[in-house]
Amino acid sequence: MIESLPLKGIRIIEPGQVWALPYAIAPLAAYGAEVIKVESAVRPDSSRGSPQPDATVGEEPWNDGGMYHEANRNKLGVSLDLNTDQGKELFKELVSVSDVVAQNFPPRVMRNFGLDYPALQKIKPDIIVLDSTAYGSSGPWQNYIGYGSSLQAVTGLTYVTGYEDSGPVQGGILFNDTLGALNATYAILLALAHRERTGQGQWIDLSQYEAGVAHLGEAFMEFAMNSEVPTRRGNTHPDHAPYNIYRCAGEDDWVSITVTSDAEWANFVRTVAEPWASNSDWETFEGRLAQRESLDDAVGKWTATRNKHDVMHLLQAGGVACGAVYNTREIATDPHHSDRGFFTISQHPEPVGARPHSAPLFGLTGVPQPLEALAPKFGEYNHQIFCDLLGKSEAAFAELLEHQVIADIPANPGVTPPPDSAGLLRMGFLAERDAEYKTRLGI
Amino acid sequence: MNDSVLQNIKVIDLTQNIAGPYCTKLLADYGADVIKVERPDGDPARRMGPFPGHEPHPDKSGIFLYLNTNKRGVTLDLKSDDGRADLLNLVRDADVLVESYSPRVMVSLGLDYQTLCAVNPKLVMTSVSSFGRNGRYSEYRATELVLYALCGMAYITGGYHSAPVKHGYSQAQYLGGVAAASGTIAALLGLWRGGTGQQVDVSILECAISTLFTTFLEYTYAGNVTRRQPSEGSSLRYPAATKEGYILPTPGVMGDWDTYAAMADVPELQDPKFATPADRQLHSDEVDNLLKAKWLEKTAEEWFHHAQEWRFPFSPVQTMEDISGSPQLADRGYFVEFPHPAVGTLRYPGGPFRMSKTPRRQAMAAPTLGQHNSEVLGGKKS
Numbered sequence: 048m049i050e051s052l053p054l055k056g057i058r059i060i061e062p063g064q065v066w067a068l069p070y071a072i073a074p075l076a077a078y079g080a081e082v083i084k085v086e087s088a089v090r091p092d093s094s095r096g097s098p099q100p101d102a103t104v105g106e107e108p109w110n111d112g113g114m115y116h117e118a119n120r121n122k123l124g125v126s127l128d129l130n131t132d133q134g135k136e137l138f139k140e141l142v143s144v145s146d147v148v149a150q151n152f153p154p155r156v157m158r159n160f161g162l163d164y165p166a167l168q169k170i171k172p173d174i175i176v177l178d179s180t181a182y183g184s185s186g187p188w189q190n191y192i193g194y195g196s197s198l199q200a201v202t203g204l205t206y207v208t209g210y211e212d213s214g215p216v217q218g219g220i221l222f223n224d225t226l227g228a229l230n231a232t233y234a235i236l237l238a239l240a241h242r243e244r245t246g247q248g249q250w251i252d253l254s255q256y257e258a259g260v261a262h263l264g265e266a267f268m269e270f271a272m273n274s275e276v277p278t279r280r281g282n283t284h285p286d287h288a289p290y291n292i293y294r295c296a297g298e299d300d301w302v303s304i305t306v307t308s309d310a311e312w313a314n315f316v317r318t319v320a321e322p323w324a325s326n327s328d329w330e331t332f333e334g335r336l337a338q339r340e341s342l343d344d345a346v347g348k349w350t351a352t353r354n355k356h357d358v359m360h361l362l363q364a365g366g367v368a369c370g371a372v373y374n375t376r377e378i379a380t381d382p383h384h385s386d387r388g389f390f391t392i393s394q395h396p397e398p399v400g401a402r403p404h405s406a407p408l409f410g411l412t413g414v415p416q417p418l419e420a421l422a423p424k425f426g427e428y429n430h431q432i433f434c435d436l437l438g439k440s441e442a443a444f445a446e447l448l449e450h451q452v453i454a455d456i457p458a459n460p461g462v463t464p465p466p467d468s469a470g471l472l473r474m475g476f477l478a479e480r481d482a483e484y485k486t487r488l489g490i
Numbered sequence: 491m492n493d494s495v496l497q498n499i500k501v502i503d504l505t506q507n508i509a510g511p512y513c514t515k516l517l518a519d520y521g522a523d524v525i526k527v528e529r530p531d532g533d534p535a536r537r538m539g540p541f542p543g544h545e546p547h548p549d550k551s552g553i554f555l556y557l558n559t560n561k562r563g564v565t566l567d568l569k570s571d572d573g574r575a576d577l578l579n580l581v582r583d584a585d586v587l588v589e590s591y592s593p594r595v596m597v598s599l600g601l602d603y604q605t606l607c608a609v610n611p612k613l614v615m616t617s618v619s620s621f622g623r624n625g626r627y628s629e630y631r632a633t634e635l636v637l638y639a640l641c642g643m644a645y646i647t648g649g650y651h652s653a654p655v656k657h658g659y660s661q662a663q664y665l666g667g668v669a670a671a672s673g674t675i676a677a678l679l680g681l682w683r684g685g686t687g688q689q690v691d692v693s694i695l696e697c698a699i700s701t702l703f704t705t706f707l708e709y710t711y712a713g714n715v716t717r718r719q720p721s722e723g724s725s726l727r728y729p730a731a732t733k734e735g736y737i738l739p740t741p742g743v744m745g746d747w748d749t750y751a752a753m754a755d756v757p758e759l760q761d762p763k764f765a766t767p768a769d770r771q772l773h774s775d776e777v778d779n780l781l782k783a784k785w786l787e788k789t790a791e792e793w794f795h796h797a798q799e800w801r802f803p804f805s806p807v808q809t810m811e812d813i814s815g816s817p818q819l820a821d822r823g824y825f826v827e828f829p830h831p832a833v834g835t836l837r838y839p840g841g842p843f844r845m846s847k848t849p850r851r852q853a854m855a856a857p858t859l860g861q862h863n864s865e866v867l868g869g870k871k872s
Contacts, residue, residue, distance in 0.1 A: 053680030207658030409673025
């Protein structure tokens with residue numbers, strides 16, 4: 048069903064690093080765009096090496112990292128040293144036959160290479176360029192750097208995350224990279240839509256700082272309307288109770304239960320079917336909010352002796368919003384995701400072997416099966432792109448290799464040794480090391 | 491009229507609460523003509539705070555005002571024959587319909603994709619729901635907290651001995667909204683490039699799960715199940731108290747440890763016993779104690795600029811007040827201000843990115859309930 052891929056025939060050049068940009072381009076590749084990932088041998092994509100399969104390091108560890116595999120499926124990959132004049136010329140030749148350039152170096156990098164939007168527009172007037180940066184391409188902080196974790200703090204998310212009586216809490220180190228990625232995908236699609244309708248390209252300046260603040264709209268409005276600084280409230284909701292996470296039977300097992308209307312409370316009382324729940328004070332939301340703490344205690348007493356999965360399915364069957372607190376093993380093996388085909392298994396060369404990867408986050412029902420090719424090995428498509436696409440001769444290709452403008456293997460793989468899982472487990476960083484994980488995943 | 495990307499694209503918006511309205515806000519802010527169809531008592535977001543002076547009013551909800559800019563608003567009872575007929579009339583010349591009900595609702599209203607296609611064969615229909623259109627949980631109920639539990643983010647967030655905790659506010663919902671907007675444009679591109687209309691399916695849960703990587707890949711590549719982290723040996727990954735405010739003292743991958751120690755002006759940390767990450771883990775108490783005392787010598791803002799000069803990606807833990815006064819955001823003209831008949835002129839967050847040729851428009855405030863009934867529905871419902 049290649050004909051039904053909406054982005055077929057669009058070529059994207061991606062000098063992208065780690066997650067925030069490569070993951071933005073992944074769905075475009077899955078839906079048919081030809082994506083050429085451009086990496087330097089001296090500083091390859093630092094996601095290439097992690098995590099290593101089974102925490103063992105093979106002969107080409109830079110080709111074995113799971114994060115790299117996940118964000119770079121369906122792409123072609125070349126190596127190119129943009130510090131050389133020849134490298135810059137080849138990049139410009141690529142741009143001259145492409146539709147989009149998407150990159151996430153700090154603003155000064157492409158400027159210093161002479162490969163920023165004004166330069167590229169001269170080569171290809173209708174080119175679309177997306178610069179994804181921590182703080183934007185202008186302003187006093189434009190040269191400051193930030194990772195997903197940094198962005199979580201600076202966008203205001205960390206400050207409003209945590210318990211009522213705790214300091215601010217960080218959650219999930221890559222959270223804001225994914226947030227930035229989803230916004231970058233949308234920005235590129237919008238620019239492609241404009242080009243489809245008018246033939247015009249343009250420049251997109253994406254500041255992950257600004258994208259993150261846009262996702263805290265109601266928190267900002269609280270300050271804008273009332274000059275009040277929003278702070279932490281744990282898992283509770285200002286308008287609803289019970290609305291919390293409760294301990295279940297088992298070690299570190301928990302369940303979320305959220306009742307957001309009087310009708311749902313009636314569902315809860317009927318489903319639980321125990322005398323303690325039939326408290327007339329709790330029939331209205333005013334009553335439940337006024338007695339939030341005693342209500343939370345009562346609900347928590349009920350969940351404490353029960354299995355979290357049983358509570359979830361029992362309450363959901365009775366019409367109450369409820370979800371077990373899942374760990375990564377439970378997500379990877381949940382049958383709902385199998386029903387939807389969210390994870391599909393790809394066969395990588397050894398030592399990686401079969402691994403599940405996730406589908407694009409927007410499903411297009413007219414595309415029965417998005418593409419599922421493996422992420423490119425380092426420099427894998429050098430010959431195809433430089434000789435077949437750009438028409439370089441075999442002799443010229445050999446010279447590029449010899450002068451290290453291009454390379455077959457990274458000069459600086461940047462693969463850090465895998466962490467000592469047994470040590471991490473002993474120190475409490477892991478809940479478990481699942482020896483049976485491959486069997487559970489069917490790989 | 492406007493010169494934004496999506497000018498002349500007509501979107502019928504049946505969404506409510508947060509994820510769906512954020513999707514259609516992204517379409518409207520970039521130029522689409524979005525007609526928001528509310529039930530007669532209004533989008534439930536009209537009853538969510540914040541409100542000016544904390545006094546609830548259906549036209550004054552801060553979240554509703556933010557999520558519904560640049561849309562026209564009408565009210566229809568889709569359960570009535572008249573309401574359904576009015577909606578089909580609107581769909582007839584629309585390009586897109588976006589809805590955020592659980593999957594069975596559009597079917598029960600007699601407004602499933604096949605029915606809508608019979609009226610408008612080129613229609614792109616975007617459905618954004620908690621669990622997606624199919625799968626065994628598709629009719630399960632969810633809230634932001636339930637999604638945070640099921641997406642795995644809660645399990646790894648919070649104190650080691652405390653309950654798992656979610657991110658503040660509605661992060662999963664916003665991510666679902668952005669993915670739905672992307673799906674909508676991808677489907678329009680497919681149509682314009684020789685394809686047909688189609689339905690777009692977004693699961694907010696899947697969007698939330700996507701924020702876990704590499705934590706998730708640690709399981710599928712190595713069988714490691716990550717949990718909430720012990721505080722020992724973690725101080726570089728968590729907010730540290732300073733003389734004023736908190737700083738996130740991220741070491742990053744650019745600079746080496748000796749440079750980090752020099753930047754922080756703690757020469758004791760250059761001792762060989764702290765050389766590798768494993769060494770620092772082993773001596774985490776000493777590392778933490780040396781740095782914790784050091785951070786208290788400057789304010790978060792001072793540490794931020796100091797560390798960035800050394801090219802370390804430090805960041806201050808900002809409050810909404812800090813963000814409102816941010817010199818970076820002010821320099822870039824991020825915040826926008828415009829009047830609304832019920833709440834007057836307010837400041838709002840700006841767009842997630844800048845487009846050089848097709849800037850985001852920000853002229854029109856969110857509709858009051860039924861504001862555009864006569865204009866859009868031909869005077870029948872004024």
